[in-house]
Amino acid sequence: MLTTSLFATVALAATALAQNSTNSTAFSLKVAGSGGNSTSPLQYGIMFEDINHSGDGGIYAEMIQNRAFQGDAIFPSNLNAWHSVDGAALTLQNTSNPLSAALPTSMNVAYNKSAYGLPQTSIGFYNDGWWGFEVQPKTYTGSFWVYGAYSGSFKASLQSYLTKDVWATANITSHSVAGSWTQHNFTLQPTTAAPNVNNTFSITFDPSGVKDGSLNFNLISLFPPTYKNRPNGMRVDLMEALAGLTPSFLRMPGGNNIEGNDPPYRWYWNQTIGPLKDRPGYSGTWGYENTNGLGLVEYLHWCIDLNMEPILALWAGFYLSGPVTPENELGPIVQEALDELDFIMGPTSTPMGALREQLGYGAEPIYEIKYVEIGNEDNLGGGEGSYVGYRYKAFYDAIHTRWPDITIVASTVEITLPSTHAAGDYHQYTRPDYFVSQYSFFDHNASYPQTLIGEYATVQPNIAAGGGVNWNAARSPWPFWIGTVAEAVFLIGAERNSDAILGASYAPLLQNLNSYEWAPDLISFTADYSQDVLSTSYHMIKLLSNTRFAHTLPASTTNSLNGPVYFVAGEFADGRKGMKAAVYNSTGVVPMSIAFEGCTEGQAANLTVLTAPDGDSYNSVGSDVVKSSTSVVRAKANGVFEFGLPNLSIALLETE
Ligand code: AHR
Numbered sequence: 001m002l003t004t005s006l007f008a009t010v011a012l013a014a015t016a017l018a019q020n021s022t023n024s025t026a027f028s029l030k031v032a033g034s035g036g037n038s039t040s041p042l043q044y045g046i047m048f049e050d051i052n053h054s055g056d057g058g059i060y061a062e063m064i065q066n067r068a069f070q071g072d073a074i075f076p077s078n079l080n081a082w083h084s085v086d087g088a089a090l091t092l093q094n095t096s097n098p099l100s101a102a103l104p105t106s107m108n109v110a111y112n113k114s115a116y117g118l119p120q121t122s123i124g125f126y127n128d129g130w131w132g133f134e135v136q137p138k139t140y141t142g143s144f145w146v147y148g149a150y151s152g153s154f155k156a157s158l159q160s161y162l163t164k165d166v167w168a169t170a171n172i173t174s175h176s177v178a179g180s181w182t183q184h185n186f187t188l189q190p191t192t193a194a195p196n197v198n199n200t201f202s203i204t205f206d207p208s209g210v211k212d213g214s215l216n217f218n219l220i221s222l223f224p225p226t227y228k229n230r231p232n233g234m235r236v237d238l239m240e241a242l243a244g245l246t247p248s249f250l251r252m253p254g255g256n257n258i259e260g261n262d263p264p265y266r267w268y269w270n271q272t273i274g275p276l277k278d279r280p281g282y283s284g285t286w287g288y289e290n291t292n293g294l295g296l297v298e299y300l301h302w303c304i305d306l307n308m309e310p311i312l313a314l315w316a317g318f319y320l321s322g323p324v325t326p327e328n329e330l331g332p333i334v335q336e337a338l339d340e341l342d343f344i345m346g347p348t349s350t351p352m353g354a355l356r357e358q359l360g361y362g363a364e365p366i367y368e369i370k371y372v373e374i375g376n377e378d379n380l381g382g383g384e385g386s387y388v389g390y391r392y393k394a395f396y397d398a399i400h401t402r403w404p405d406i407t408i409v410a411s412t413v414e415i416t417l418p419s420t421h422a423a424g425d426y427h428q429y430t431r432p433d434y435f436v437s438q439y440s441f442f443d444h445n446a447s448y449p450q451t452l453i454g455e456y457a458t459v460q461p462n463i464a465a466g467g468g469v470n471w472n473a474a475r476s477p478w479p480f481w482i483g484t485v486a487e488a489v490f491l492i493g494a495e496r497n498s499d500a501i502l503g504a505s506y507a508p509l510l511q512n513l514n515s516y517e518w519a520p521d522l523i524s525f526t527a528d529y530s531q532d533v534l535s536t537s538y539h540m541i542k543l544l545s546n547t548r549f550a551h552t553l554p555a556s557t558t559n560s561l562n563g564p565v566y567f568v569a570g571e572f573a574d575g576r577k578g579m580k581a582a583v584y585n586s587t588g589v590v591p592m593s594i595a596f597e598g599c600t601e602g603q604a605a606n607l608t609v610l611t612a613p614d615g616d617s618y619n620s621v622g623s624d625v626v627k628s629s630t631s632v633v634r635a636k637a638n639g640v641f642e643f644g645l646p647n648l649s650i651a652l653l654e655t656e
Contacts, residue, residue, distance in 0.1 A: 019587035026591040028640075029557045031569040031577060033597035038570075039375030042495045043503035044250040044545035047253030047455055050294070051286045054510035058129035058525065059238045060294035063140075063203065063222045064127050068291065069105040070281035070405070074265055074385050075289040078103040081128040087115035087203055088123040101216040102271075102280040106147065110214035111207035122155070124204030127220070132527035133158060134224070135167045141223050142170075142190040144203060145277070147216040151179040152209030156186050179212060181218070181552040219277055228305050232276065237529040238510065240656035243306055245538070245545050249503050251454050252299050254376050256285045258313045260433045262321050269315075269340045272296045274359045285320060286517045300344065300367045309370055311409065311452070311502075314340065316375025316392055318383045327390045334398045337372070342512065344369055364583040371407045371502070372399060373425060373454070379412035388415050396422065409452050409502070409520050416447045423502050425454040429469055432486035432615075433462050433543055436584050439489050439566050442497035450500055455507035456490065457520060457537070458483025461616075479520045479535040481625070481648060482615030488540050488582040488650045489566040495544070495580065496552060496568045504535060511562060513621070524621075528551060531621045539610060539626040540620075540650055547652050549578065564647070565590055578654040581645065589644040594653060596639070603635040603655060607643055609652040632656075 002514040025529045050056060057065065064081075069092060073078030077092055084090050089112035111123055137156050142156060154172040157163040161164065168188040177181050188199075202220055205215070226233030227240070253267055260266025266282045272279055272295025272388040303310045314337040315326030325333055342352035345365035357363045374395045377389035387410075396408045396418055410417060413424035428438070435458060442451065454636075459475040461483070494501050511521035513531075522541075524533040548571025560567065564586035608630045617625040619642070632652070633641045645651050 024587040024590060025559065026593065027557065027559050027565045028593040029555050029567060029569065029579065029595065031594065031596045032554040035554045036500040037554075038496065040498055041548035041550060042491070042498035042501060044245065044541060045249030045251065045311070045503045045505045046242060046247045046508050046509050047251040047255065047507045049253055049256065049257035050284055050290050051257060052510060052516035052521060053288070053514070054508065055131065055294045056288070056291050056514050057515070058510050059234050060298070061223050061226045061233055061235045062291070062293055063129050063133055063224065064220055065130050066127075067221050068219045068281070069107060069274075070103065070289050070291055071105065072265065072283050072289070074261075076285035079107065082107060083126050083128075084112075085124040085202055086120050086122060087112045088125060089115070090125055093216060094541050095147060095216055097147070098343035099147070099180075099535065099649045100277040103130050103218055104279045104297035106216040106218040108214050109217050111210070120208050121208070122204045123157075124155075125217075125248075126159075126200040126202035129197075129199070129201060130512065130527055133199040133392070134527050134529055135190050135194035135199050136224075137190050137192060138225050140168070140190075140343040142188065142432055143183055143185045143220055144220040145181045145183050146174070146176040147181045147218075148175045148176060148214065150176040150205060150209050150215055152206045153440075153475060155186060155204045156188060157202050157204075158188055158190060158194075158200060159200055160194060160220070161283070163198050165194070167194050167199065174205070174209070176215065188525065189561060203543035203591050222268055222274070228479055230301055230305070232293060234305075235529075236467060237532055238523065238525060239306070241523055241532060241534060241538075241625050245542055246544070247306060247308050249309040249311050249371070249505070250299065250303050251304070251373065251505055252313065254313055254319055255507070256376060257290075258315055259285065259318060259320050259376055261285050262319055263323050266319065267315055269296050269336070269343070273343070273426050286431060296340070296344070297361055297366060303367060310367060311371040311373055311454075312369055313373045313376060314395065316378060316387070316395065316411070318375055318386070320381055322404045323380045324383060324386045325391075327386075327394075327655045330391065330394050331652075334394050337395060337501065338398060338402055340397070341369060365475055370402070371409060371539045373409040373411055375411040375453075377411055377427060379414045384412070387412065387617045407502070408576075412453060413449055417436065423450040423452050425452045426457040427507075428453070429455070429457055429459045429468075431460050431462050431469065432458055432482045432584075434468070435486035436566070439493040440447065441490075441495050441499055441570065450502060452502040453494060453504035456487065456504065457506055458486055459520060465618065470573055474521055476617035476618075477519045478524075478533075478620060479522070479537040479631050480616055480618040481612035484536040484540045485582050485584050485650060486617075487537055488544065489584055491544055492568045492580055492582055495549065495570070498552070506541060520622050526621075533619050534624070535619050536617070536626055537614060539628070543628075543650065543652060544580065544612060545606065547572075547578065547580070547654065553577065555579075563574040565592070565645070572654070576653065581651045581653075583645045583647055583649045583651075588645040591645050592641075592643050596655060599635050599639040599641075599655065601635055601639060603636045603639065605641050605653050605655045607631050609632050611646060611648065615648055
């Protein structure tokens, strides 16, 4: 785990370039009343894969860790997070009669007389949760499956690990019988909030009521209230944080996590659907087993709930360690993708459409998919030759024939694209100065394909010599302010060319601070909802995303386009005019003069400015360094708005 080394190496000191350069010239801009080269807003979206326990242990609201003892050759089944209560002996078993083919391993719970000597009236087990349990006066919904004859009742409890205070208990009458699995449901209703998340969840029972000496348990589940009360749904706090960004799309489910490291372990869409007991899970690429509780349909529900378009990544015949599907064996892989699309939106006359209905997802399409992405970063790791040679084309041809309105995104821009319904995915992890140098990267260039900026982030500070990311060195533990401003410059450059861009999504999106593989991340969290960290970059994206221009407006300046002011001007859907700017590398406050055609003396405009104490500043648990100030600016006699912007600021000026 990189956790400690990343925190130990807080490499945020090198912002010399931003502090020392010399440009404090006044900046003036004349914005025309019409025209502009981009006629649609830049779509800000989100990218998600299960990394950093962002799915299991994260936004997927299941509170029980290792609920079904899932595993495979990469991450074998284990009893992690489970502990004995009062002398119970816990062992993993593959019973001859498993809960399901997908979940063959269960936890056997036997009375361990030697542990106590005296007969116990209550034994069982407890779970650590995902590094704790948040306990609030809410209704928690749980269930578990039992195998074996037991007459009596089970007791499910949420309890403090430290003080043993019991926050809630449910007594559940057993209907468990010999020779079969039965599901037991319950709710827990704490009446007070626990003071911290150092809590456990337990199930206990009277061993004297057990007929054959032991019971087996599987799929032990507990959910808090979820966003929009979806069964098997999502954490409310994190969904609300995402809703604050008004994202337009969700690129999912990867990222590396769709690709798999080695055969045969990778994302199989059809193993993520239907009842939870029929989902085997998979050894994700980020160091832990994925339960697949957050499956294909849950992703689509997420899109519905936040009003986002799915950009659905399809496995493209390539594993991260290099194995690639030969051209003559690609047919079934392409068919798998077509099946996935039929499952989501095909008529019930197709086998997959029928499966959708049979599984209870309804006869109607779950979502009319408009975007798919073929693989992820197939230009890397030796994948490029086959991707450019035959893989992308095979998918494009098959999908375009069956679903001609779908835009088929290539996972790289290093490819010549078909002339219609195609785009390339551009990823950029870099340092602040490099992002700033990319301000004009998307300026209209006929040879460039339509681009999805599917992943971007500042991951290391500037270094005196410039240069790219050192992937052997620690990355910054958190987004930091100069990096955030540099990302804003890059995004403002993208906004200037938004017709050429499908959208932009920061990556990775989420990070469980107790166990993660990748920093920095847009939003960090723990089991304690009050500890969510909305990063500096979150605040920047929130400002830009919630103030989208309907179209850009031409703007002329006599200042340099190489900074320190980087801008885009445009018109909102309601006719108001605006300018977004980021100041990077000024020596002090930059005097700004902005003239919008048609504005006269006294016209009011709202100015919002984001700043932070310095370029190294970052947000962490309990601290938010980003200051947002708003003021009203009135146009001077010549209709010009005058105000100052400090170095490392992000600003929005919008006429009233
Ligand atoms: O965002 C983390 C990883 O970075 C993604 O999984 C991958 O696409 C990229 O290399």
